[in-house]
Structure formats: C-alpha cells, structure tokens
Amino acid sequence: MILTTTNSIEGKTITHYLGIVSDITYTATFSGSGMSLKDMFSSKKYYAAYEKSLLEAKEAVFQKLRTHAENLKANAIVGIKVDVEPISGSMTSMISVVGTAVVVI
Known part of the structure; x- marks a missing residue:
C-alpha cells in the first residue's frame, strides 16, 4: 500500500x-508510559x-486507514x-487522518 x-x-x-477514507484515534499523554509522579514534572x-x-x-x-x-x-x-488536536481540559489528543483511496499501475 502506497x-x-x-x-x-x-x-x-x-x-x-475509489473514495475518501478516514479514521480517528485518541491518545492519552501518559497512557501506559510508566511515568512516576516525579517524571511528570520533568x-x-x-x-x-x-x-x-x-x-x-x-x-x-x-x-485503520490502510484497512479501509x-x-x-x-x-x-x-x-x-x-x-x-488536543482535547480541551484533558491530557488527550485526537488524531484524524483522511485521504483518497485509489488504484495505481
């Protein structure tokens, strides 16, 4: 897939x-990062x-975009x-991706 x-x-x-493909995902800044409280201030x-x-x-x-x-x-x-885009008032960001699915030779 190119x-x-x-x-x-x-x-x-x-x-x-073939049409527009898009998807979104969310990420929390410290999700699974294993950071200590002290690390959060670094x-x-x-x-x-x-x-x-x-x-x-x-x-x-x-x-997900490839799958679509x-x-x-x-x-x-x-x-x-x-x-x-950061989500206001939280430590979460939203990532959205859009493109056009095509067949190339």
Whole structure:
C-alpha cells in the first residue's frame, strides 16, 4: 500500500478513484508510559512520553486507514491529511487522518 500526502505518485498512473477514507484515534499523554509522579514534572520526560504516545496513535490510525482502503480494493492512498488536536481540559489528543483511496499501475 502506497501512502502519500501528494495528489499523485511519481511514476504511477491513477486508474480508479475509489473514495475518501478516514479514521480517528485518541491518545492519552501518559497512557501506559510508566511515568512516576516525579517524571511528570520533568519537561524532557513529559515531552518524550507525549511524543511516544502520539507516534503510537499515528501508526494505529494509519493502519485503520490502510484497512479501509484495502476493503475498497485500493493499492494506494493519495492526498493524505493528518490533524492532531488536543482535547480541551484533558491530557488527550485526537488524531484524524483522511485521504483518497485509489488504484495505481
């Protein structure tokens, strides 16, 4: 499966546009991070845990996106847009991803 933020793939021809695919996931900053209370006040450890959490959530949502595209018989997704939004008043972020499922040759 080819994933790209561009609207075309160099060296490939889009033969069929199969539709828009999208998905969302949520991540808690300290979910499963094993951070102690003391670590939570260390900005370096806080940002490292936040980054790890976001990366894991991004991979999960991209896997869901691939599954949606595969269900449409696509072999690529073009025009991918990623949005990360913090949820106000919580330590949670929402990651949404949208793109166009296509067949390329």
